[in-house]
Amino acid sequence: MAGAAGHGGGHSPLVQFEIKEIVPLKLGGIDISFTNSSLMMVIAVALTAGFFLIGMRRGALVPGRWQSAAELTYEFVAGLFRDTVGHEGRRYFPAVFTLFMFILVGNLLGMVPYSFTFTSHIIVTFAMAAVVFVGVTILGFAKHGLHFFSFFVPPGSPVWMWPLLIPIEIISYLSRPISLSVRLFANMLAGHTLLKVIAGFIAMLGVAGVLPLALVVALTGLEILIAFLQAYVFTILTCLYINDALHLH
Amino acid sequence: MPQLDPSFWPTQIFWLFVTFIPLYVILRRAVLPRITAVLESRQRHIDSDLERAASLKEEAGAVLAEYEKTLAEARERAAAAIKETSDAMAAEAAKRQQAFAQELAEKVKAAEARIAAAREQALGQIATVAVEAAATATEKLIGLQVREEQVRQVVDEVMGGRG
Structure with a gap:
């Protein structure tokens, strides 16, 4: 969706995924420039931390609206974690919770026009999946x-x-980080590309463009659902992997 | 596809860690303990409220039982008092009735005795009067002085022992 209306129909729908340097940085010959992707990550972290810190500011016995939202979010992830891992893996809950919030806010931020979806980059999702894989192993x-x-x-x-059976099991184990990262990346990439392609038709079809416009509106709703769903899937799979590591079979 | 350009991979991995780790630290150190503390304190509050409600309910039940017991006792006592009083009243009434009946019987007896005496006396007087009247009448009619004993004898005969 990012930049859907910003670029003309002539551009490739993949332009929205381009990384743009904001502040060029180099560390030991490696390019670590601050980019639009980095900016969205910083915004995601600021929003998440702000949401919880401000929401839980008062810590009232009877919660207000923001505190209720923060508590419900916590309860949701805690419930998911409790059902899949149980009390034994309590120590790993903060990491899982952070992972869920980071991916969820990253996905949702991507739905804001002209923004950038950092979870639509395979290297980001693969880095997260690799950390999960290595940590669980x-x-x-x-x-x-x-x-x-x-x-x-x-x-x-x-x-x-x-x-x-043993080679099959080993291959299936080793493919975990790949399936985990590709699932999230591909969903984000496909959804945003589709939105961009259909949005391109709006301008091309003139008055008949209301049809793709209606479709874009419907797909935007679907994409918000997928943004949530993929964060949920990534998190629940991480929980299942932790559970496997704790209890083997 | 920009995703497959490796020249931008290091910066994304770098910034992923640079942003993810502080978020983890903030959530773990500041946010999660706070949420669990709030939820736990709420749970404790609810538990203690429920506990207090249960104990109050129990207390109320005990008070109600006590009240009912007292009420039942009071009813029992009242019934006993009523029975005692009505028994006493019945006994008193019977006693008085008996005394009255006795008194009445005595009075009747006394009255009957008085009547009998009066009758006897009246009858005696009748005989005397009759003897005198007969003597006087005889004297006036025939001018014969009759002895009193004779007249009495005749009067007695006429009256047929009713005198």
């Missing part, structure tokens, strides 16, 4: 030692099937 080894490898043997399977 370390957690599994720390908790179970070498016994963690038994995770790759499906329980109850006959021994003669092991040469087939």
